[in-house]
Amino acid sequence: MKIDLRSDTITRPTREMQEAMWAAEVGDDVLGDDPTVNALQDKAAKLFGMEDALFCPSGTMTNQLAIRVHTRPGSDVICDKHSHIYLYEGGGIMLNAFSSVKLLEGDRGRLSAGQVAEAVSPEHDVHSTVTRLVSLENTMNKGGGCYYDFKEIEAIREVCTRRGIPLHLDGARLFNALVETGETPLQYGKVFDSISICLSKGLGCPIGSLLLGTSEMIREARRFRKVMGGGWRQAGFLAAAGIYALDHHVSRLKEDHRRARAIGEMFAGRPEVAEIFPVDTNIVIIRLNDGLAEQQYVSRLAEAGILAVTFGKGMVRFVTHLDFTDDHLDAMRSRLKTF
Structure with a gap:
C-alpha cells in the first residue's frame, strides 16, 4: 500500500463525482454557453454572497487574475513573505501585473491589522510604489495549515477600507478553515473584494479553481483569462466535479484534519524530529534536528512507502486528503x- 502525502492535489475523482462529470450538460464556455460552468459559477457566487465568479484551471490563475485586475503597473501588493502568490506562482505578480510586493513576516504567515497599516505606502510620495492590494492566505500553506482569527481579518478590512485598498483572499484551502471555525462563506464574502478558492485540493476535484468578486471585476478577469490562454470550451465536465464537491466534500474535511493530527502524534518524540508545527487542519510540517538533510529523510520515507515533500531547510511536509484513509493511517503508524 502506497501512502502518498505529498499534497492534497493528488486525489482522483470518486465514482460518484465521475458519474456527475459524465452526466454534465456542456457547451462552449468561451462563448459563455456552457450551462454547467455557469451553474458552478452562480452556485459559488451565491454561496459567498458575491456578485459573480469565474471558473479557471488553477488557483495560480485565479490569484494572478485578481492581482492583475486590482493593481496597476508600478503599484505594490502587501502579503506575507511566505505567501503562495509570492513564492509559488512563478513571479506572476511582477510578470503579469508589473507590480512590486511589500513582504511582511506574520505569525506563521498570518498578518495583523497593525502590520498592514504600517506597510501601506505613503500617499503622494513619488519615491514610493502605490499600494493597491492587500492579499491574505487562509489556510496558510507554509504556516502548516493555520487559519486566521476572523476578528483580525475584519480589522484588516477596516484598514483597507480606510485607505481605499482592495482586500484579496487566497482561499485555496479556505473550506479547511471554515469547518474548524464554524464561520460561513457569507462572512468571508462580506469582507473581501475578491476570493480565490481551489476545488482540486481538499475538495477532491481533478482540476479547477474559482475567482469570486463583483460583476465588473469578473468581466475584466475574464478578458485577462483569455489573454493568458485560459479560455476553455466544454469545461462543464470539470465544473460538474466542482458542483459535486461543494455539495458533498466540505464537511468531510474534518476527517482529513483528524488524520493529520494523528500523523503529528506519530512524529512527536521521535529522535530525529526537533519540532512539529501545530496541526490545525490537514497539513503537518516537521523540522528535523540540525545535521539531518530533508531530501535524504524524504528519500528514506519513500523507501518505506511513505511519500512526502521537502519544505525548506530541515523541513518536511505531509498533507492528508480524500484518498488517505484510516487504513493508510494504520499502515503508516506500523x-x-x-x-
Missing part, C-alpha cells in the same frame, strides 16, 4: 515503528 511502518514508522520500524523506520
Whole structure:
C-alpha cells in the first residue's frame, strides 16, 4: 500500500463525482454557453454572497487574475513573505501585473491589522510604489495549515477600507478553515473584494479553481483569462466535479484534519524530529534536528512507502486528503515503528 502525502492535489475523482462529470450538460464556455460552468459559477457566487465568479484551471490563475485586475503597473501588493502568490506562482505578480510586493513576516504567515497599516505606502510620495492590494492566505500553506482569527481579518478590512485598498483572499484551502471555525462563506464574502478558492485540493476535484468578486471585476478577469490562454470550451465536465464537491466534500474535511493530527502524534518524540508545527487542519510540517538533510529523510520515507515533500531547510511536509484513509493511517503508524 502506497501512502502518498505529498499534497492534497493528488486525489482522483470518486465514482460518484465521475458519474456527475459524465452526466454534465456542456457547451462552449468561451462563448459563455456552457450551462454547467455557469451553474458552478452562480452556485459559488451565491454561496459567498458575491456578485459573480469565474471558473479557471488553477488557483495560480485565479490569484494572478485578481492581482492583475486590482493593481496597476508600478503599484505594490502587501502579503506575507511566505505567501503562495509570492513564492509559488512563478513571479506572476511582477510578470503579469508589473507590480512590486511589500513582504511582511506574520505569525506563521498570518498578518495583523497593525502590520498592514504600517506597510501601506505613503500617499503622494513619488519615491514610493502605490499600494493597491492587500492579499491574505487562509489556510496558510507554509504556516502548516493555520487559519486566521476572523476578528483580525475584519480589522484588516477596516484598514483597507480606510485607505481605499482592495482586500484579496487566497482561499485555496479556505473550506479547511471554515469547518474548524464554524464561520460561513457569507462572512468571508462580506469582507473581501475578491476570493480565490481551489476545488482540486481538499475538495477532491481533478482540476479547477474559482475567482469570486463583483460583476465588473469578473468581466475584466475574464478578458485577462483569455489573454493568458485560459479560455476553455466544454469545461462543464470539470465544473460538474466542482458542483459535486461543494455539495458533498466540505464537511468531510474534518476527517482529513483528524488524520493529520494523528500523523503529528506519530512524529512527536521521535529522535530525529526537533519540532512539529501545530496541526490545525490537514497539513503537518516537521523540522528535523540540525545535521539531518530533508531530501535524504524524504528519500528514506519513500523507501518505506511513505511519500512526502521537502519544505525548506530541515523541513518536511505531509498533507492528508480524500484518498488517505484510516487504513493508510494504520499502515503508516506500523511502518514508522520500524523506520
